Structure formats: C-alpha cells, structure tokens
Amino acid sequence: MPEPRQAARLWGHEAAVQRFEESWQSGRLHHAWLISGPAGVGKATLAFHLARKLLGGSDLNSPAGRRISAGTHGDLLEIARKIDPRKGRLKGEITVAEVQPVQTFLHHTATEGGWRVVIVDGVESLNRFAANALLKILEEPPPKAVLFLTTSAPGALLPTLRSRCRPLMLSGLDEQAMRALIPDISADLLRRAHGSPGRALFLAQDRDGLCAGLVEQVMAGTAMDSEMWERVKQIAREGEGFALFCDLFSEALATQARDAAMEGNSLQAAEWAERVRQLAQLRQQTERFNLDKAEALREALALAP
Structure with a gap:
C-alpha cells in the first residue's frame, strides 16, 4: 500500500469526507478535525486526502499534488513521531519542541495564497507539554488554517483538546475495499483485520x-x-x-x-x-x-x- 502522503485514492470513509465537504462548502469550515478510528484503518490517508482538497493537489500529477507527495508543499506541515537516530526506531512520544514549529507555520502568510494545513498524526503520542502547546494553538486559531489530528485512542487525549475539534470517526473497510487494497489477503487475515488494511499487514x-x-x-x-x-x-x-x-x-x-x-x-x-x-x-x-x-x-x- 502507498504511504498516506502519496495515496492516489481514498478507499472507504465516504461519510467522513462528505461531512468535511459540507462544512467547507457552508463557508464556515471548522479549524480543527479529530480523525479517530482503529489503527491502520486509513486515518492519515484521509487527513492527506482532505489536505489535498484544500491545497488544490487532488491530482497527484499537478504541481501542488507533486509537492504534497514529495513533502515540499509550503502550506502543509506534518507532525508525527520521529525516528530516534541512536536507536533506529520510532520515538515513544512527540515532544513540545516538535510541536512548536506549528505556531510559526500558522502565523506565516500562505505561500500559495490559500489555506495552511497541519496534520498531527498520532496525537495520543504527544507528551503533556506538547499537548498543552497544541491546545493553545487550537484555542486561538489563525484564519485560513486547518488542523487534522489523527488518533487511535481519543479517550487518552485531554478533554479540552477533544472539545475544540470536530470529530470524524472512521470504521473498518468492507471486504471489497480490503481486497482491492491487499489483493492477496487470506480469508483468515481478512477476518482478523476487522476492516483495517494496516492491521492486516501488521498481523501478516x-x-x-x-x-x-x-x-x-x-x-x-x-x-x-x-x-x-x-x-x-x-x-x-x-x-x-x-x-x-x-x-x-x-x-x-x-x-x-x-x-x-x-x-x-x-x-x-x-x-x-x-x-x-x-x-x-x-x-x-x-x-x-x-x-x-x-x-x-x-x-x-x-x-x-
């Protein structure tokens, strides 16, 4: 499966997309969206799919689309757990130092004159200081800025953080979508994955x-x-x-x-x-x-x- 940033198509989650688009088309797009659901179900992929819509990069071959795929779009910032260079594995948490650039990013003028988008993938990994720093940003959002927060454990988040986000709750994919994404998936893995492509690959x-x-x-x-x-x-x-x-x-x-x-x-x-x-x-x-x-x-x- 392609990385979320490079996915050409979003499988499933039509209701979540529709809810976001209705908010956007109303002219009152909320500034923060909490995308929750089982691990591996496509939360980050949905976040990038919606970011592409806002930034005019839904066509992967367009200039904006190529910049999003390459991670070089000036109006898109992703925050996630990083690799610890000493241990060669993902760090256990997202620190306040990794969240602080969001404040600077959101208060700069958009490089392409439109929206600025931040994706925080795995917001449950924020340590206490990082969570408080993000909360301050959500309390005073600048105009024309949208944050997508993904989590597999919404109950682990600060209640004040959750309350400032519009929820987009994702469920598992149907069998057709699972087989389209993982053509060689066995019947046993399909049953145990509960509609989560990432979980299927994990269990494999x-x-x-x-x-x-x-x-x-x-x-x-x-x-x-x-x-x-x-x-x-x-x-x-x-x-x-x-x-x-x-x-x-x-x-x-x-x-x-x-x-x-x-x-x-x-x-x-x-x-x-x-x-x-x-x-x-x-x-x-x-x-x-x-x-x-x-x-x-x-x-x-x-x-x-």
Whole structure:
C-alpha cells in the first residue's frame, strides 16, 4: 500500500469526507478535525486526502499534488513521531519542541495564497507539554488554517483538546475495499483485520504464528516453563514482536470481556476489561521509555487466566 502522503485514492470513509465537504462548502469550515478510528484503518490517508482538497493537489500529477507527495508543499506541515537516530526506531512520544514549529507555520502568510494545513498524526503520542502547546494553538486559531489530528485512542487525549475539534470517526473497510487494497489477503487475515488494511499487514508479520501460538498457550492456562520463556525472548527480539503479541493478547482478553458481558456476568467482564487496560498501559510505558521487552512480556503474561 502507498504511504498516506502519496495515496492516489481514498478507499472507504465516504461519510467522513462528505461531512468535511459540507462544512467547507457552508463557508464556515471548522479549524480543527479529530480523525479517530482503529489503527491502520486509513486515518492519515484521509487527513492527506482532505489536505489535498484544500491545497488544490487532488491530482497527484499537478504541481501542488507533486509537492504534497514529495513533502515540499509550503502550506502543509506534518507532525508525527520521529525516528530516534541512536536507536533506529520510532520515538515513544512527540515532544513540545516538535510541536512548536506549528505556531510559526500558522502565523506565516500562505505561500500559495490559500489555506495552511497541519496534520498531527498520532496525537495520543504527544507528551503533556506538547499537548498543552497544541491546545493553545487550537484555542486561538489563525484564519485560513486547518488542523487534522489523527488518533487511535481519543479517550487518552485531554478533554479540552477533544472539545475544540470536530470529530470524524472512521470504521473498518468492507471486504471489497480490503481486497482491492491487499489483493492477496487470506480469508483468515481478512477476518482478523476487522476492516483495517494496516492491521492486516501488521498481523501478516507473525508469519510463523509465534505470537499467536504464545497467546493461545497463555489463554489456555499453560504454566510458564523454559521453552515458553525462550519463545518470549525470541518474540522480544523481533522488530514488531512485542507489539504483535500485545495486540493479539489484548484482543483475546477483550473477547473474554465481551463474552462475560453477553452472559450477564458484569463483574467478570469488568475484571477482563481491567486486564486489557493494564496491558495497554504496560505496552505504552514499555515503548515510550524503551524498557526491556522480554521482562515486559513476562509481566504481561501475568494478566492471563
């Protein structure tokens, strides 16, 4: 799949596009939009799709379209987690220093005389200082400026930040769109991806079923032994192993919570939901502070039945 900045077409999310266009055509376009939805469902792609509309770059072969694709358009600024050059991986958070250029950018005259657009991809990754800096910008937006904020965890944002944005909530794509985007997707991956192309590609990285197998073992109540511990350490060494395990384990725990709720056992459902919350917190802290992933996985396994 192409990068969001370079996508020639947006698959799905017609209702979100329509809502934005209605606001634009009314002459009262809101200055900030919060695009939320499952990871990998196309939030950043939608943000760039809407930015192209505002900046006259919907045709990728037009001068504006080519500049957006190349990341050189003077009226478009993207803020996202950056690669840590020392560790060769994404940083755990977006800092205030990375948000400060937004203020300068928005108070300069548009280079092409139209809109200025800012995309903050993964706004839940803003640390406290960065979130407060962005909030000040949202409180006093300059004219002819639009911000698109994307998040997979809207509940983790400051309530005051959410309240200053118009929501665009995205759901999963249908099967036709999924197969168009990933022609060779298997029936199993299609089922497990829940309409998220990014999730399908993410899950496909567990090629030998190492993470899925460990989740199955721990959910079955298998006690930790030396063989399982070696598997944990192997997963921790894989590039996306830790994230994959946490994702699959969280889904298994959430399924238990849903099943308990459907059976009318609210107490047990709450207990499972609390385990999901604890796992999410453990994953976030481990990735943000670059903690030992093998030890974090050992801690995660304690949340199993």
